[in-house]
Amino acid sequence: MPVDILVGTQWGDEGKGKLIDVLTRDVDMVVRFQGGNNAGHTVEIGDKRYVLHLVPSGIFRPGVACVIGNGLVVDPVALDEELQGIEGKGFATDSVQLSNRAQMIFVYHRIADSLNESGAATKIGTTGRGIGPAYMDKMRRTGIRAIELKYLDSLAARFRAECARYNRLFAASGVPEVDVEAELAKVLRAAKRLAPLVCDTVYSVNRAVKAGKNVLFEGAQGALLDIDHGTYPFVTSSNTVSGGACTGGGVPPQSIRNVWGVIKAYTTRVGEGPFPTELFDDTGEKLRQIGREFGATTGRPRRCGWFDAVASRYACMVNGVNKLAVTKLDCLDDLDEIAVCVAYKVNGVMTTEFPASVAELEAAEPVYEYLPGWKTSISAVDCAEKLPDNAKKYLRRMAELVDSEIAIVSVGPRRDQTFAVSSLS
Numbered sequence: 042m043p044v045d046i047l048v049g050t051q052w053g054d055e056g057k058g059k060l061i062d063v064l065t066r067d068v069d070m071v072v073r074f075q076g077g078n079n080a081g082h083t084v085e086i087g088d089k090r091y092v093l094h095l096v097p098s099g100i101f102r103p104g105v106a107c108v109i110g111n112g113l114v115v116d117p118v119a120l121d122e123e124l125q126g127i128e129g130k131g132f133a134t135d136s137v138q139l140s141n142r143a144q145m146i147f148v149y150h151r152i153a154d155s156l157n158e159s160g161a162a163t164k165i166g167t168t169g170r171g172i173g174p175a176y177m178d179k180m181r182r183t184g185i186r187a188i189e190l191k192y193l194d195s196l197a198a199r200f201r202a203e204c205a206r207y208n209r210l211f212a213a214s215g216v217p218e219v220d221v222e223a224e225l226a227k228v229l230r231a232a233k234r235l236a237p238l239v240c241d242t243v244y245s246v247n248r249a250v251k252a253g254k255n256v257l258f259e260g261a262q263g264a265l266l267d268i269d270h271g272t273y274p275f276v277t278s279s280n281t282v283s284g285g286a287c288t289g290g291g292v293p294p295q296s297i298r299n300v301w302g303v304i305k306a307y308t309t310r311v312g313e314g315p316f317p318t319e320l321f322d323d324t325g326e327k328l329r330q331i332g333r334e335f336g337a338t339t340g341r342p343r344r345c346g347w348f349d350a351v352a353s354r355y356a357c358m359v360n361g362v363n364k365l366a367v368t369k370l371d372c373l374d375d376l377d378e379i380a381v382c383v384a385y386k387v388n389g390v391m392t393t394e395f396p397a398s399v400a401e402l403e404a405a406e407p408v409y410e411y412l413p414g415w416k417t418s419i420s421a422v423d424c425a426e427k428l429p430d431n432a433k434k435y436l437r438r439m440a441e442l443v444d445s446e447i448a449i450v451s452v453g454p455r456r457d458q459t460f461a462v463s464s465l466s
């Protein structure tokens with residue numbers, strides 16, 4: 042049963058979109074299983090750069106079925122716009138399937154998202170896409186699912202009722218109310234276009250698995266943003282780890298073959314929250330510029346820091362990562378020496394375990410090991426054997442620290458700047 046899952050092992054933005062695009066050479070179906078249009082997956086083909094938010098990264102490979110699974114929160118207006126944008130660039134979108142069980146995000150979720158952020162004692166730094174409020178409605182059982190896109194009368198009635206409920210909350214907070222009929226008109230326009238894509242993806246995915254097709258589950262964000270395993274409360278509102286693929290895609294655990302963990306050669310984070318290895322100096326700025334570390338969804342500059350093996354080892358353990366894909370190794374080309382965080386000192390006590398407490402993470406002093414840089418451009422390297430010795434040494438140390446094997450290395454944003462690794466000796 043060839044089902045693979047690909048997840049991020051840091052705070053997102055590890056380069057998953059590119060890896061999925063590379064892996065989909067051999068794949069029949071790509072399934073998103075959590076999150077929403079808070080994700081921004083960048084794929085570079087030739088000299089063109091595409092950013093996807095909801096549509097699975099298999100969309101650029103003809104013949105690959107692209108599934109938006111039941112675990113997502115989907116803004117129908119945003120999805121409609123994204124599909125139109127993809128078609129405008131000359132790619133077909135008829136391979137997209139939208140789960141009838143996926144929850145929908147509406148304008149009132151986006152307003153509630155910014156309202157929560159503006160009044161909160163703990164600001165999360167969300168993407169403002171309404172993700173948290175939509176998942177809250179799912180859990181309180183007031184959400185509206187994508188199946189309603191096929192039943193416009195009932196969709197309109199439920200939308201009006203939810204708007205009325207939210208408008209009462211907004212009025213109490215002094216926030217302008219939603220213009221219900223104008224917003225409904227936008228939703229209904231999107232519904233007409235999306236309705237034919239709505240289907241029971243749990244059946245289509247399981248049929249593909251049963252038929253022996255290659256199915257790839259595409260994670261969004263990263264393990265350290267997982268609602269249970271991340272740096273709570275500075276997290277997103279879904280299970281980003283591999284286990285989320287079973288609930289958010291509807292496949293049983295025993296169908297999983299490999300879990301690919303995408304790991305950037307250094308660490309970044311967008312939004313608020315603890316980040317023990319964050320750099321506030323010239324090296325941090327250099328990584329931001331060289332790595333083009335600006336959010337694909339919001340354009341916000343990403344916080345940059347050294348590779349944190351304590352955090353990523355926890356992520357690999359929870360995900361069951363058995364294959365690592367290291368991205369952006371080339372961004373370290375210029376450095377004389379490279380620091381790797383191998384432990385934390387928390388209130389004077391050394392630990393190699395990732396603390397659950399934000400207070401402990403904020404107090405954590407990284408314990409660094411220093412490795413020599415390779416000081417040469419590797420962006421044209423096309424196999425592991427041609428990597429400089431110090432780059433191989435760095436990769437070997439990363440793999441050892443997170444207790445997994447490196448199977449792919451990426452040395453640039455293009456499809457062709459990626460190679461499989463069988464040995465790093």
Ligand code: IMP
Pocket residue numbers: 052053054079080081165166167168169170171172173261262266275276277278311312313
């Ligand atoms: P939300 O998912 O918009 O609720 O945002 C919650 C946190 O997750 C914020 O810190 C965001 O910056 C972060 N986040 C959400 N999506 C992504 C992503 O795709 N990459 C990196 N960070 C993300």
